[in-house]
Amino acid sequence: MVTGKGGTGKTSVAAALALGLAAGGRRTLLVEVEGRQGIAQLFGTEPLPYEERRLAEAPGGGEVRALAVDAEEALLEYLDMFYKLGAAGRALRKLGAIDFATTIAPGLRDVLLTGKAKEATTRTSGQRRTYDAVVLDAPPTGRIGRFLNVTAETARLAKVGPIKTQSEGVSALLRSPMTAVHVVTLLEEMPVQETVDAIAELTQLGFPVGRVIINGARPPVPAGRVLSQAELKRGLVAAGLPADRDTVAGLAGEARDQQVRRELEDSLRADLMELDRPLTELPLLPGGVDRAGLETLASLLVQAD
Amino acid sequence: MPSEDAAPPLDVDQILADPGVRIVVCCGAGGVGKTTTAAALALRAAERHGRRTVVLTIDPARRLAQSLGLTELNNTPRQVKGIDIEASGGELHAMMLDMKRTFDDVVLQHTDPAKAAEIFANPFYQAMSSTFAGTQEYMAMEKLGQLHARGEWDLIVVDTPPSRSALDFLDAPARLSRFLDGRMLRLLLAPARSGGRSMFSLVTASFGMFSKVVQKVIGAQLLTDLSGFVAALDSMFGGFRQRAEQTYRILQARETAFLLVATPESDAVREAAYFAGRLRQERMPLAGLVLNRVHRPAVTSLDAAESLAAAERLAALGGHEGTVDVLRAHAALAQLAVREQDVAARFTAEFPAVPAVSVTAQPADVHDVDGLRTIGEAISQP
Numbered sequence: 001m002v003t004g005k006g007g008t009g010k011t012s013v014a015a016a017l018a019l020g021l022a023a024g025g026r027r028t029l030l031v032e033v034e035g036r037q038g039i040a041q042l043f044g045t046e047p048l049p050y051e052e053r054r055l056a057e058a059p060g061g062g063e064v065r066a067l068a069v070d071a072e073e074a075l076l077e078y079l080d081m082f083y084k085l086g087a088a089g090r091a092l093r094k095l096g097a098i099d100f101a102t103t104i105a106p107g108l109r110d111v112l113l114t115g116k117a118k119e120a121t122t123r124t125s126g127q128r129r130t131y132d133a134v135v136l137d138a139p140p141t142g143r144i145g146r147f148l149n150v151t152a153e154t155a156r157l158a159k160v161g162p163i164k165t166q167s168e169g170v171s172a173l174l175r176s177p178m179t180a181v182h183v184v185t186l187l188e189e190m191p192v193q194e195t196v197d198a199i200a201e202l203t204q205l206g207f208p209v210g211r212v213i214i215n216g217a218r219p220p221v222p223a224g225r226v227l228s229q230a231e232l233k234r235g236l237v238a239a240g241l242p243a244d245r246d247t248v249a250g251l252a253g254e255a256r257d258q259q260v261r262r263e264l265e266d267s268l269r270a271d272l273m274e275l276d277r278p279l280t281e282l283p284l285l286p287g288g289v290d291r292a293g294l295e296t297l298a299s300l301l302v303q304a305d
Numbered sequence: 306m307p308s309e310d311a312a313p314p315l316d317v318d319q320i321l322a323d324p325g326v327r328i329v330v331c332c333g334a335g336g337v338g339k340t341t342t343a344a345a346l347a348l349r350a351a352e353r354h355g356r357r358t359v360v361l362t363i364d365p366a367r368r369l370a371q372s373l374g375l376t377e378l379n380n381t382p383r384q385v386k387g388i389d390i391e392a393s394g395g396e397l398h399a400m401m402l403d404m405k406r407t408f409d410d411v412v413l414q415h416t417d418p419a420k421a422a423e424i425f426a427n428p429f430y431q432a433m434s435s436t437f438a439g440t441q442e443y444m445a446m447e448k449l450g451q452l453h454a455r456g457e458w459d460l461i462v463v464d465t466p467p468s469r470s471a472l473d474f475l476d477a478p479a480r481l482s483r484f485l486d487g488r489m490l491r492l493l494l495a496p497a498r499s500g501g502r503s504m505f506s507l508v509t510a511s512f513g514m515f516s517k518v519v520q521k522v523i524g525a526q527l528l529t530d531l532s533g534f535v536a537a538l539d540s541m542f543g544g545f546r547q548r549a550e551q552t553y554r555i556l557q558a559r560e561t562a563f564l565l566v567a568t569p570e571s572d573a574v575r576e577a578a579y580f581a582g583r584l585r586q587e588r589m590p591l592a593g594l595v596l597n598r599v600h601r602p603a604v605t606s607l608d609a610a611e612s613l614a615a616a617e618r619l620a621a622l623g624g625h626e627g628t629v630d631v632l633r634a635h636a637a638l639a640q641l642a643v644r645e646q647d648v649a650a651r652f653t654a655e656f657p658a659v660p661a662v663s664v665t666a667q668p669a670d671v672h673d674v675d676g677l678r679t680i681g682e683a684i685s686q687p
Contacts, residue, residue, distance in 0.1 A: 005335070007572070189670040193367065232631060235629070239622075239625070241611075247604050253603045254604070254631070257668040258668075
């Protein structure tokens, strides 16, 4: 499970993780649950259907497949499994009944989404599991506790029946060592605060918290190296660059801003370290997250394991 | 940022000073600085333009909330002290949306205490008022409607909920009211309501199976609770829908200005573009785009490649490590700025007529009134 505050790049991290875990001939499934089609946009493909599709080849012959889980489709699939609805299922959809059913029970939607992840995780083909790993691009930190805590949500509404059984099975898997919830953050105040809050919530609910992943990190600069404008000017001259007053002052200003930013980042990094979770830093990719960038992130994520 | 294909500049002060503008709605993807932007605009409207302003925030960062004097969900506006309003005569009030309490208030307003108590005790109401997808959006609209109806504000600045999609803010009220007085709900509950007999027997017959399936899947208990909930809310249906429609019309009026908030990143810009398209479709007044956290090198005469090459030359020479670091940092900044311009240009290409303003990234996070004032200055000075 990969969560994080909106804007921290959790979809990119989830995709990189799926790529990294597939390296060397393995097979992974990258799952999207919020209908945003973020994976398709990241990989520049057509919108993903509710169907496991080959998405990318991983270095060393591995394969990443992708799936956009749709709660309505999942419900139909689920009903069909238990009740053999057939054409009646399609009629229900036409009537808007499916939309209705997933709307009236807030937890039902999440049970269906996590249930699909469970099904893919435990599916076998022949003697071995179909997927070596399933990576879920999960809802953001603000909703992750509720999303994973399906049992509590549904138990409030459904006291008996297959939904209850289903949610208990999902809940057991999500709380088992097979699951890890990674939290993606930036070195900015709000995302760090939400990371701290989410980890407290997940821990309290009994979900295994994995890594804290700092995205877009810049290498810490050695402290105490404040450059005077005179030194900077000499350096620019030595490099054969213009060293007029505006350039020197401008560059010095940039350096000062960066220093302020860095100091803030260092203090936020220290806050994250106090969480006592494994910490992985992914560098800011100046060119944006393209395919090569994803592979860089993938190898960093796997190295960290 | 001036360039050949630049969007027309957005004049925020003109909007904030215009007495005809009574509502400013800030919307955009999560994590783009909507709340900070909303608070900064509201502060500026009060300090600079002398308007009696209220800012409705949804989920502010703790320290930002504290800087506005908001220490808890209070659901009623409180005046923000210690701001500079002597010259302008404006006022700034702030409030944080309490979703559940707003919902409770709506119920109380539309029904007698006994019935309200019955509704509050219903597990379905409890689930819905705190977790129903869209409740927060609906309640934000509800609160906006309430603030507007009281007529005591010159300007209401609204921060929208951190939805899955910014569009949820527009869609949720319709979805909720469709649900609450939906045909589906009535059909499903028809037997329970009319003692097992329904006028729509033909439709109900095809529904019987669905109802059975629903009962099996989610349990008869839920249907009973739901039935009770709907029966209790029945008298309020008209009210809900009417209010949602009223607020919707206010949002279409000339007195409203929508500001899209984004950062120069693909996801945020795409989200802003979706929203711009949607506003156009709904005929809602889009005033412009605020592009937050834009990186701008102070020195534009030195591009990334040049700066990096110089850094390498200098590193080889030795003795100028400090300058090497500065040049490398400048190269990274310049490269980032170029990429951000490319990303932002995608929006402008799609909506060339939408005015835009770029706000330079602040070195540190904003969490006090001074910081908000600085942001306000930056938004108003393209």
